[in-house]
Amino acid sequence: MNDLTAAQRQFGDGPLSRAAAIVYRLLVVELLLLAGVLPGLVPAVLLARDPSNIPFYAACAIPIGPALSAALYAIAAHRPDLTDLHPAADFWRGYRTNLGGVLRIWLPLLAGSAVIAINLAYFTAAGVPGWWAVLLVCVAVGAAAWGGNALVITSLFRFRSRDVARLAAYFLTRTPGATLGVLALLVVAAAITAYASEAVLALAGSVLALLLLRTSRPMTAAIEKEFTR
Template sequence: MTDAAAAQRRFGTGPLSRVAAVIYRLIVVELLLLAGVLPGLVPALLLARDPSNIALYAVCAVPVGPALSAALYAIARHCPDITDLNPAVDFWRGYRTNLGGVLRLWLPMLAGLAVVAVNLAYFDAAGVPTWWAVLLVLIAVAATVWGGTALVITSLFAFRARDVARLAAHFLTRTPSTSLGVLALAVVAAGITAYTSEAVLALAGSVLALLLLRTSRPMTSAIEEEFTQ
């Protein structure tokens, strides 16, 4: 009997064992994700929820991009072999590999969303037409969906940052189910933050990353077939 077969016999090969392996990976990834976002989470919890702190909230969100990318990478690396229980190795490999590419996209997105948020927060004082607020909201929605899809692409594929940006823009309308799924997850995340706190959102990070991967499957499948063959 080979070592792999012996290990599978020891751990089991049934549905319960497979579910346990997935849960174990999600728990480990969640702990590492919390460690990754902690430098921004702690100051964010101390900030007052006031429009004057929007720029500071954006700064606090900087560590979220690389940590979430590493979580996506680690969860996507889960294989049918239930004895492959090394999610921490996958997480840190994804973090190191994707750090530069993620920041090239994440930082401009955060900066743009912060500018839009400030304009909306002080909209009445600006004295601009109402249609301008609608336009800003549409821009924020498009940027959020684009950022979510770009994060998935740069986490799973080795493309240049400008190519990731183009692919994310291309798939906004190419795979509407993915775009709607990303938007729905963004709304859920915003709701959790608004009605509870950033800490609760961070505790649900690995589950949200799993859902983001699932909802992005039409897009990632198309990329694999058309751009990686």
């Protein structure tokens, strides 16, 4: 029995096995992520890219929050052992566990982002001062960075929604490198959507989730050290 256990550990601990384990997890998580966002992805792809459809795009984006949260949870639960892989179980556990908390963050964020997008889309017709557009863009950027932090925190930790909101805002300046990383990923995601399609972005979902976790590591390490003990 000891020899068998040792052989299994040796099989699951090598560099090739570790690489295969993370690739397998990312592939499974990607498939489940696609399944989770499919109810919104299909109508989003069919919608015309017109400002009048902004509210419908926001509605189509509702499934993204819970699915992305589950992906973050499943990837964070990764162990570099090819003999101990349960990515599908981790994904659905994260989905069920985080659903309520994520929606309490995600829905207000989508609603606020839609209002800002509509104001910017019809800015000329509104006849408001130019500085108002600059202010709206700054608010949108700050909200996007805050939302990225809040999504990671909700996915990995068990805090009340108000505490998630406070921590997400606090770490915008506490870990500026992580904040810039989140914004960079959002720029990449926006560029993929603009120059390709929402479907292409969805196909890169698990990789973007992995990069978001890596980018947010300073924040999650600080939270684990200072707020969970």
